[in-house]
Amino acid sequence: MNLLSDMTHEVAPQDPFKQTFVAKSGFKEVPNKVNYEMHCSDAALLKKPDVNFGYQHQVTWSQQTNEMRCQGDARTFDKIVANSQARETA
Numbered sequence: 001m002n003l004l005s006d007m008t009h010e011v012a013p014q015d016p017f018k019q020t021f022v023a024k025s026g027f028k029e030v031p032n033k034v035n036y037e038m039h040c041s042d043a044a045l046l047k048k049p050d051v052n053f054g055y056q057h058q059v060t061w062s063q064q065t066n067e068m069r070c071q072g073d074a075r076t077f078d079k080i081v082a083n084s085q086a087r088e089t090a
């Protein structure tokens with residue numbers, strides 16, 4: 001059994017990359033964190049939006065589907081049934 005004190009201490013071999021590598025001169029700037037970056041001014045956030053022709057405000061999915069839903073006899077299936085019944089009775 002060998003103890004650590006009995007062993008001969010040899011230095012580990014040096015990595016050739018670490019011996020030949022030379023760091024570039026200069027300082028690399030670290031960018032600011034996203035939380036601290038000012039993407040737009042506060043005045044731009046507080047101004048009234050300029051509404052263009054054809055512009056629609058973003059609506060939720062439920063509002064959009066309710067606007068597109070057909071009401072009453074405007075449904076295609078109701079039109080087909082009404083036309084077929086009219087032809088049968090004629």
